[in-house]
Amino acid sequence: MNATPPTRPPTSLDVARLAGVSQATVSYVLNDRPGARVSDETRARVREAADRLGYVPHAGARTLRTGRSGLVLISMEDIPYGPLAVGTLEELDRELSRRGYTLVQYGARRLKGVPAARAWAELRPVAVLAGAGKLNRQAVEVLRSAGVKAVVALGSRPSPVVPSVVLDHEGIGVMAAEHLIDRGCRSLAAVVPAEDGLREMGEHRLAGVQRVARAREIPLTRVDLPFHEDGAAALAELWRRVDGVFAYNDDYAMLLMAVLGDAGLAVPGDVRIVGCDDLPLAALLRPRLTTIRLDVSATPSALVQRLEEIIAESPAVPSRIDPWTATLIVRESS
Amino acid sequence: MNATPPTRPPTSLDVARLAGVSQATVSYVLNDRPGARVSDETRARVREAADRLGYVPHAGARTLRTGRSGLVLISMEDIPYGPLAVGTLEELDRELSRRGYTLVQYGARRLKGVPAARAWAELRPVAVLAGAGKLNRQAVEVLRSAGVKAVVALGSRPSPVVPSVVLDHEGIGVMAAEHLIDRGCRSLAAVVPAEDGLREMGEHRLAGVQRVARAREIPLTRVDLPFHEDGAAALAELWRRVDGVFAYNDDYAMLLMAVLGDAGLAVPGDVRIVGCDDLPLAALLRPRLTTIRLDVSATPSALVQRLEEIIAESPAVPSRIDPWTATLIVRESS
DNA sequence: ACGCGATGGTTATACGTATAATCAGTTGAT
DNA sequence: ATCAACTGATTATACGTATAACCATCGCGT
Numbered sequence: 001m002n003a004t005p006p007t008r009p010p011t012s013l014d015v016a017r018l019a020g021v022s023q024a025t026v027s028y029v030l031n032d033r034p035g036a037r038v039s040d041e042t043r044a045r046v047r048e049a050a051d052r053l054g055y056v057p058h059a060g061a062r063t064l065r066t067g068r069s070g071l072v073l074i075s076m077e078d079i080p081y082g083p084l085a086v087g088t089l090e091e092l093d094r095e096l097s098r099r100g101y102t103l104v105q106y107g108a109r110r111l112k113g114v115p116a117a118r119a120w121a122e123l124r125p126v127a128v129l130a131g132a133g134k135l136n137r138q139a140v141e142v143l144r145s146a147g148v149k150a151v152v153a154l155g156s157r158p159s160p161v162v163p164s165v166v167l168d169h170e171g172i173g174v175m176a177a178e179h180l181i182d183r184g185c186r187s188l189a190a191v192v193p194a195e196d197g198l199r200e201m202g203e204h205r206l207a208g209v210q211r212v213a214r215a216r217e218i219p220l221t222r223v224d225l226p227f228h229e230d231g232a233a234a235l236a237e238l239w240r241r242v243d244g245v246f247a248y249n250d251d252y253a254m255l256l257m258a259v260l261g262d263a264g265l266a267v268p269g270d271v272r273i274v275g276c277d278d279l280p281l282a283a284l285l286r287p288r289l290t291t292i293r294l295d296v297s298a299t300p301s302a303l304v305q306r307l308e309e310i311i312a313e314s315p316a317v318p319s320r321i322d323p324w325t326a327t328l329i330v331r332e333s334s
Numbered sequence: 335m336n337a338t339p340p341t342r343p344p345t346s347l348d349v350a351r352l353a354g355v356s357q358a359t360v361s362y363v364l365n366d367r368p369g370a371r372v373s374d375e376t377r378a379r380v381r382e383a384a385d386r387l388g389y390v391p392h393a394g395a396r397t398l399r400t401g402r403s404g405l406v407l408i409s410m411e412d413i414p415y416g417p418l419a420v421g422t423l424e425e426l427d428r429e430l431s432r433r434g435y436t437l438v439q440y441g442a443r444r445l446k447g448v449p450a451a452r453a454w455a456e457l458r459p460v461a462v463l464a465g466a467g468k469l470n471r472q473a474v475e476v477l478r479s480a481g482v483k484a485v486v487a488l489g490s491r492p493s494p495v496v497p498s499v500v501l502d503h504e505g506i507g508v509m510a511a512e513h514l515i516d517r518g519c520r521s522l523a524a525v526v527p528a529e530d531g532l533r534e535m536g537e538h539r540l541a542g543v544q545r546v547a548r549a550r551e552i553p554l555t556r557v558d559l560p561f562h563e564d565g566a567a568a569l570a571e572l573w574r575r576v577d578g579v580f581a582y583n584d585d586y587a588m589l590l591m592a593v594l595g596d597a598g599l600a601v602p603g604d605v606r607i608v609g610c611d612d613l614p615l616a617a618l619l620r621p622r623l624t625t626i627r628l629d630v631s632a633t634p635s636a637l638v639q640r641l642e643e644i645i646a647e648s649p650a651v652p653s654r655i656d657p658w659t660a661t662l663i664v665r666e667s668s
Numbered sequence: 669a670c671g672c673g674a675t676g677g678t679t680a681t682a683c684g685t686a687t688a689a690t691c692a693g694t695t696g697a698t
Numbered sequence: 699a700t701c702a703a704c705t706g707a708t709t710a711t712a713c714g715t716a717t718a719a720c721c722a723t724c725g726c727g728t
Contacts, residue, residue, distance in 0.1 A: 007479075008481075009458070009479060009480045009481045010479070011713090011714055011715085012714070012715065012716095013714075013715095021677080021678090022677075022678050022679075023678095023714090023715080023716095024677085024678065024679080024680095024715095024716080024717075025676090025677065025678080027715065027716055027717080028677095028716090028717090031716080033716090033717085036676095036677095037674085037675055037676050037677075038676065038677070039675085039676065039677085042676080042677080054475070054476055054479045054480075056452050056455040056456055056476065056480050057456055057714085057715075058397075058398065058456070058458060058713090058714050058715070059394065059456040059457050059458070060393070060394030060395065060396075060397035060398045060403070060457075060458060060713095060714080060715095061394065061398045061683090061713075061714035061715045061716095062394075062714080062715055062716075063394040063683090063715095064392065064394045064395045064398055064682090064683045064684060064685090064713095064714080064715075065682075065683055065714080065715045065716050065717085066683085066715080066716065066717095067683075069394070076439070086531075089441075090441070093441040093444075094444055097444070102440075102453075103441055104438050104439065104440050104441075105410070105438065105439035105440075105441075106436075106438050106439075107423075107424070107427040107437055107438075107439075110427075110428055110431075118390050119436075121390040122390055122391055122392070122393040123393050123394075124343070124392060124393070124394060141388070142388055142390065145341075145343060145344070145388045146343045146388075146390050147342075147343045197420075227614050228614055229614070229617065229618055251615060254615055254618075255614070255615060255618065258615075258618040258619075259618075280561050280562055280563070280589070281585060281588055281589060281592075283563065284563055284588075284589065284592040284593075285592075345683090345684055345685085346684070346685065346686095347684075347685095355707080355708090356707075356708050356709075357684090357685080357686095357708095358685095358686080358687075358707085358708065358709080358710095359706090359707065359708080361685065361686055361687080362686090362687090362707095365686080367686085367687085370687095370706095371704090371705055371706050371707075372706065372707075373705085373706065373707085376706080376707080391684085391685075392683090392684050392685070394683095394684080394685095395683075395684035395685045395686095395713090396684080396685055396686075397685095397713090398683095398684080398685075398712090398713045398714060398715090399684080399685045399686050399687085399712075399713055400685080400686065400687095400713085401713075669728100670727105670728090671726105671727100671728095672725105672726090672727095673724105673725095673726095674723105674724085674725085674726105675722105675723085675724080675725100676721105676722090676723085676724105677720105677721085677722085677723100678719105678720080678721075678722095679718105679719085679720075679721090680717100680718090680719085680720095681716100681717090681718090681719100682715100682716095682717095683714105683715090683716095684713105685712100685713090686711100686712095686713095687710100687711090687712100688709105688710090688711085689708105689709085689710080689711100690707105690708080690709070690710095691706105691707085691708075691709090692705105692706095692707085692708095693704100693705085693706090693707100694703105694704085694705075694706100695702105695703085695704075695705090696701105696702090696703085696704095697700105697701090697702085697703100698699100698700090698701090698702105
């Protein structure tokens with residue numbers, strides 16, 4: 001059954017023997033170490049031997065020897081999966097590997113705080129990007145003492161202890177609320193998704209709406225909504241008491257518009273609605289959906305450059321990176 | 335600026351010194367090695383010392399010593415991101431870590447074949463799950479010779495060389511086509527998304543439709559569609575020539591329904607439409623959308639168990655795992 | 669003839685861990 | 699009183715790599 005007998009993977013010493021040189025020479029050649037004096041002929045012999053054996057260096061042994069791993073760890077759980085995040089991640093990967101780093105997504109979803117930090121620290125990465133929620137002071141300390149140069153928080157709010165990539169959900173809520181109030185709304189509602197992965201982001205967007213509503217003295221109703229027809233329909237009376245809704249995103253906005261239509265309420269006549277994400281589909285609805293578009297603001301190259309600065313200085317003080325900008329796109333639903 | 339001076343991370347030897355024992359004892363205690371005879375008192379002292387120092391084992395050194403890494407690598411690029419995949423991945427992670435493995439998503443998006451395999455092999459993982467497209471025979475050979483026990487392909491078609499997790503897009507196309515023809519359609523169209531991440535899956539779903547259409551002698555038009563209103567509207571005459579469309583997924587189906595409505599065509603009267611994914615939103619449209627729902631068929635625990643079998647036997651012959659089952663949900667649009 | 673700087677390598681070592689092999693005490697059986 | 703068996707540790711080593719330090723050979727100017 002087994003195609004290959006369980007033979008040991010070839011090492012640099014095996015390559016050396018086949019090429020008739022010392023192991024050190026193999027290392028010098030394959031790493032193209034500047035300053036190493038090896039003849040072109042020997043270089044060729046070594047490369048040839050490595051090829052024939054299918055030699056692949058042992059990353060663990062290398063990090064053990066050098067003390068560095070070039071690994072950049074990112075925990076996925078706080079990343080909102082969508083074309084935006086996936087695309088950015090892909091470019092980030094490309095850019096990092098161009099500079100000799102290796103981007104690796106390491107779940108550890110169930111862990112946070114020190115246990116999560118210990119799991120990451122085992123790999124001796126050079127940088128860790130993780131949700132702000134799992135990077136408390138002690139966790140950062142664990143990473144630091146394991147030699148992690150850059151600890152960067154990802155989250156809706158900047159971390160008080162380390163540099164942060166801030167996904168500014170609060171700003172989205174602010175933008176939506178100000179628009180609705182400017183349009184004349186005097187009683188607002190804001191949707192918070194009931195789904196696990198979305199709720200937290202919903203809370204942060206809500207917080208933005210809240211801030212504006214309070215400042216301009218407009219009543220605000222929080223609506224915890226599961227993504228079902230029933231959930232929204234059950235709140236029929238609520239929709240009669242408000243004249244403006246921030247629906248969290250376009251999907252929920254479309255759900256709401258369907259329900260409101262069934263309930264005999266006119267959009268935007270009775271209720272104004274704002275979504276978020278600028279889904280192509282949202283522009284096709286009647287009325288066309290007002291939404292907030294998010295664009296990546298920093299090029300991956302700039303992001304990685306900033307990361308390298310952080311690696312170099314490994315600052316333990318907060319600073320802020322804003323990876324996207326929000327733009328209001330006014331259509332017909334508001 | 336630097337919070338901590340660049341001091342070396344603590345090693346098991348540091349722990350040993352603080353606890354007043356040998357390094358070997360530390361290893362025995364912290365790994366709970368059965369058969370190791372260490373008094374409870376010493377155990378406590380070692381644990382205490384490890385805690386105080388914030389000791390975290392060096393995964394690279396451990397891998398070097400033991401020859402195994404417990405790392406399970408999965409390449410993300412061929413995974414269609416959505417609630418289904420993300421949820422499955424999360425449970426997979428949980429289940430694997432329960433058994434002492436570490437799931438890691440390693441991009442290497444830009445690479446395929448041998449170069450990709452070399453990048454993965456450096457980490458000396460115990461298993462690699464990657465898109466069937468990047469696992470040619472030589473790549474598998476590289477992984478094998480680097481000690482990778484289980485090589486598993488992910489893709490729409492089973493790999494001819496290794497066990498595969500088959501995301502059966504073709505089956506989806508078959509299901510949609512048979513339904514439409516059974517409903518009386520005599521001229522079909524199938525949408526293939528023009529977006530990079532989706533096109534390939536679209537082609538496979540199309541292949542399923544094609545097979546059925548050919549067998550039942552029904553003409554079929556392939557429609558390469560970007561996700562814009564314009565894209566679909568530009569094909570206005572096309573929609574008059576067909577009476578059944580498989581729209582690739584619910585998003586495209588909704589796009590189509592909007593466009594067809596504007597063009598004065600009735601659904602399902604003039605054109606029948608089938609989507610896929612069973613989005614909650616799709617059930618709210620008028621007419622309600624007929625769709626295909628995908629459910630994970632194998633529990634993560636069963637999947638991991640199968641993976642462990644593969645690790646144990648490391649077979650180099652194809653076999654097949656079907657991670658989902660498809661169910662047709664007939665509503666009003668067909 | 670001699671030293672001397674290149675040239676083209678080699679030898680030796682350390683990184684942190686797991687584990688086989690060994691050893692010093694202590695206990696218990698005869 | 700003696701030896702075997704057990705307890706609770708220690709010593710020594712190997713894993714694969716990178717790199718500092720060393721060494722042999724050669725060409726060449728004086």
